Amino acid sequence: MSTASTSPSATLSQPSSSAGALGVRLSGVGRTFDSKVVLRDVDLDIAAGEIVALIGASGCGKSTLLRQISGLDQPSTGRITIDGSPVAGIDLRCSVGFQEPRLLPWRSLEHNTELGLPRGTAKGEGRERVRELLRLVGLGHASGLRPRQVSGGMAQRASLARALARRPGVLVLDEPFGALDALTRLQMQDLLLDVHSAEPTTIILVTHDVDEALYLADRVVLLGADPQAPADGATIRSITVVPGARPRDRGDATLAHLRVELLDGLGVSAHHSS
């Protein structure tokens, strides 16, 4: 394990831009489906305003863990709190974004974004909030277009705007850029950092892209099962604190070193000449 890795219980201090962002605590979280143990003993403290990336082999339980945090599913054991109070059922303090934008095809981007507003939002206030968000994600000019009239990246931006509409304290993103081309993906990563600065929220992001994790996150959490006992389910194998203030240099040597370590943790050999 690298010197940059810490014990699973490590936390970061609260960043100054975190007003409105909420901390998340997972204590002994486990999930069993029928007799199959998927997750066990997940302990993690996420500070308000932090960005945490979750990585791990396909099928190890990353999406399952996100579902527990957002209240879409209940843990079989353990406890999850947001801002100190338990998550019980779908939790409106948390917004979820997925790999596919899940927009309603017959609604404009503006009206899709509106769907994310809290119930009871006054019309004028809602319209202003949607306008502000679409500007933030670079869609100010495209608000009247329908999903089929825009690119995948634009649709994903609208989906992000919709997720932010109710000012969630926690934003949970499951492979949000996984379906996008490489260049759009890099642009979306920068956009997400802009959004994080402008809209204080805690971000928990699942990604298969180690470089993306290292570019965006304060900490990278590797989930996986013990290779000696795969039937015991996945838990946290390592937590890597990523050095350097954002925005980071994508070519940074320290990040390159951490990349090799994380790929190794994922069971992928990363050949590098030295």
Ligand SMILES: Nc1ncnc2c1ncn2[C@@H]1O[C@H](COP(=O)(O)OP(=O)(O)OP(=O)(O)O)[C@@H](O)[C@H]1O
């Ligand atoms: N509702 C369910 N009922 C039964 N098994 C489930 C259910 N949801 C998830 N699982 C199982 O839990 C395991 C973890 O699934 P999950 O979708 O969380 O993996 P993942 O890490 O997100 O994978 P990927 O990287 O491919 O998205 C899988 O074996 C899956 O079949």
Ligand SMILES: [Mg+2]
């Ligand atoms: Mg998944």
